[in-house]
Amino acid sequence: MSSSSSAGIEFRNVSKRYGPQAASPLAVRDISFEVPKGTLTTILGPSGCGKTTTLRMIAGLESPTSGQIFIEGRDVTTLGPADRNVSLVFQSYALFPHMDVLANVSYGLHMSGVPRDRAKARARDALQGVGLVGFDERLPSELSGGQQQRVALARALVLEPAVLLFDEPLSNLDARLRREMREEIRSLQQRLQLTVAYVTHDQSEALAVSDQIIVMDRGEIAQRGNPQALYEYPASEFVAGFMGEAMLFPATADASGTVHLGPLRITPRHAVQQGPVKVAVRPEAWHIGGAGSGLSARLTKRAYLGSLFEYTFETELGAIFVTSPDLTSALAIGCDVSLGLGGHGVSVVQVSPAA
Numbered sequence: 001m002s003s004s005s006s007a008g009i010e011f012r013n014v015s016k017r018y019g020p021q022a023a024s025p026l027a028v029r030d031i032s033f034e035v036p037k038g039t040l041t042t043i044l045g046p047s048g049c050g051k052t053t054t055l056r057m058i059a060g061l062e063s064p065t066s067g068q069i070f071i072e073g074r075d076v077t078t079l080g081p082a083d084r085n086v087s088l089v090f091q092s093y094a095l096f097p098h099m100d101v102l103a104n105v106s107y108g109l110h111m112s113g114v115p116r117d118r119a120k121a122r123a124r125d126a127l128q129g130v131g132l133v134g135f136d137e138r139l140p141s142e143l144s145g146g147q148q149q150r151v152a153l154a155r156a157l158v159l160e161p162a163v164l165l166f167d168e169p170l171s172n173l174d175a176r177l178r179r180e181m182r183e184e185i186r187s188l189q190q191r192l193q194l195t196v197a198y199v200t201h202d203q204s205e206a207l208a209v210s211d212q213i214i215v216m217d218r219g220e221i222a223q224r225g226n227p228q229a230l231y232e233y234p235a236s237e238f239v240a241g242f243m244g245e246a247m248l249f250p251a252t253a254d255a256s257g258t259v260h261l262g263p264l265r266i267t268p269r270h271a272v273q274q275g276p277v278k279v280a281v282r283p284e285a286w287h288i289g290g291a292g293s294g295l296s297a298r299l300t301k302r303a304y305l306g307s308l309f310e311y312t313f314e315t316e317l318g319a320i321f322v323t324s325p326d327l328t329s330a331l332a333i334g335c336d337v338s339l340g341l342g343g344h345g346v347s348v349v350q351v352s353p354a355a
Contacts, residue, residue: 008195014067087156240280285345294338
């Protein structure tokens with residue numbers, strides 16, 4: 001059975017079990033998804049959720065225990081890495097330390113039988129594409145972390161793969177370089193119409209680069225969708241808590257669908273059943289007002305981060321973490337205020353059976 005022609009990558013009911021016994025734990029449990037051609041999908045989740053195992057199965061470095069994997073409509077389930085037309089950019093860059101930049105980038109072409117002069121010309125074009133002109137003869141040890149990342153990216157792109165895979169590609173870079181490189185990866189992906197699967201545990205990174213995000217939890221897909229949908233409409237407590245820094249509060253929905261959170265009343269953006277619910281509130285959703293109406297709060301902690309203040313308030317709902325862009329009127333520790341809720345950054349989810 002063939003795959004959809006519009007799918008760069010397709011998983012059909014794929015499971016991965018480590019160990020020969022039927023009772024051996026499943027690292028990935030019966031997942032199905034598509035990465036449309038020319039788009040970037042991020043597989044996101046905490047350590048041990050199965051995201052790296054999923055990426056390694058796309059690359060052919062792991063074989064699924066059951067299910068099928070398609071790349072550009074071709075069943076590659078039983079094929080090895082060399083037969084999949086896939087390139088993987090590793091977290092550690094995996095550059096050859098004794099080879100200069102040009103030799104590192106052209107290495108895969110040499111191994112594929114491309115003549116030396118042609119391989120060097122293609123390698124120089126790839127280096128130009130990632131902004132590394134004039135670096136041909138430098139060794140990896142003479143490059144910054146960001147430059148090494150660009151070399152690794154050029155080495156992957158020069159092979160003109162059907163699918164490009166990234167495994168935590170920015171985790172070794174400082175904050176400023178991470179932002180620059182994620183912008184560069186996204187720009188290259190869109191300009192070259194690359195099909196990309198990208199693994200990270202960093203939610204802000206996923207939001208910044210993705211057409212689609214797949215959130216994994218304990219080997220299963222907890223939710224998938226575009227970044228805005230996952231951030232604003234989480235389908236479960238896990239997704240609400242994982243996407244950003246949302247705090248979860250127990251609340252109650254009445255017969256009219258209004259949700260009662262202490263003294264606050266919330267009208268959900270989608271229908272909820274009467275009974276117990278959870279309200280996920282992101283730090284930027286709280287509005288700070290003078291003492292009186294709303295949720296009474298007393299400031300206990302304050303931190304200045306340059307572009308915003310971080311506040312922690314004690315309330316009848318417990319400690320609440322709030323971010324405020326108002327830098328002109330800093331609150332004093334011990335002051336009493338009231339907290340209200342804006343429309344953005346507030347989500348109501350049904351309580352899961354285990355809760």
